[in-house]
Amino acid sequence: MATDPARPRYLVTGATGLIGRHVAVRLVESGARVRALVRRPEAAVNLARLGVEVVEGDLLESRSVERVMSGVDVVVHAAAHVAEWGARRSFEATNVRGTANVLDAAEAARVGRFVHLSSVSVYGHRAGRGRLEETRPLQRTGEPYSDTKIAAEQMVFERHREGRLRASALRPTLVYGPYDWKFVPKVAEALMGRGLPLIGGGNHRADIVSVHDVVDLILLCASRPEAEGEAFNCSAEESLSWREVFTEIAARIGAPPPTRKVPYRLAWGAGAALEACYRLAGSRRPPLVTRFGATLVGLPFEYDTSKAGRVLGFRAGRRFADVLPEALDWWRRERGRAGAVAVG
DSSP: OOSOTTSOEEEEESTTSHHHHHHHHHHHHHTOEEEEEESOGGGGHHHHHHTOEEEEOOTTOHHHHHHHTTTOSEEEEOOOOOOSSOOHHHHIIIIIIIHHHHHHHHHHTTOSEEEEEOOGGGGOSOTTSSOBOTTSOOOOOSOHHHHHHHHHHHHHHHHHHTTSOOEEEEEEOEEESTTOOSSHHHHHHHHHTTOOOEEGGGOSBOOEEEHHHHHHHHHHHHHOGGGTTOEEEEOOSSOOBHHHHHHHHHHHHTOOOOOOEEOHHHHHHHHHHHHHHHHHHTOSSOOSSOHHHHHHHHSOOOBOOHHHHHHHOOOOOOOHHHHHHHHHHHHHHHHHHHHHHHHO
16 A cells, blocks of 8 residues: 555556546646556656656556556556447457456555446446436346446446445446547547438437546545445536537537438447448448447437435536537647648
């Protein structure tokens, strides 16, 4: 354990990703000592400049995880294979075996707190069945991302119940903000290209949340004893439809707003067919339409987020219109850099 209780040492996995990067930066700014386990140190140069201790390693190599755990007080496990399509073995490797390695090392090092980044995808496809609370049974769907996130979270809470670790888990909805490559940039590029269809009319609530709100809740879970042994849903208080979200992005980038509607069943069927074709072709790139994406936008979901407020006094109050410019500014800079490299 660290010798200075006033400055705990945090280990952040997934520190070059969307959530992990923001966690590491916020912790350094707060005065904490931060260590990051990364596969590619060159992707963490900016973190190192801020004072993060960057250690090269791989979640799938138990020895490197054991080494990086020395002297750690709190683990924020944000590393995951996040995608709406792909080979199950890739999800199993990172989300299950990688999490098991981190848990083993944290337990052996007698780490004080363990905060695990899960996902609302663990609830499955219970659209239109009322507000989904944390007490709902988790539902396997056969989709590799959802199923492996369930397996990882179950391992975390098994260790907690057995008294081997003091753990918490967050279940965020779709996260956006600077360093997000998976949502805002893809929507923007689609709007600037052929346009973006409104699956199911685009009228369902968009369950999204700012990365800044997610980090707020992570830090509460890492420091408050009331969070131990608990899972928390995390989604924005603001209620926007997918149509409103896409229209706001279109307005910010000067693209036409989406108007073309596609029935949910048609989009889901197209996703299933395209996924089958892509698998047969051995493609590593996801198809333009997937079943996961069609379900996310085309069916109504509602998550109860009141528990985090009752237990920790948390609220996800940031507005999409306020955070979106940050995400778009970062995306434009990255596109500019990529273009400069391609031209050079």
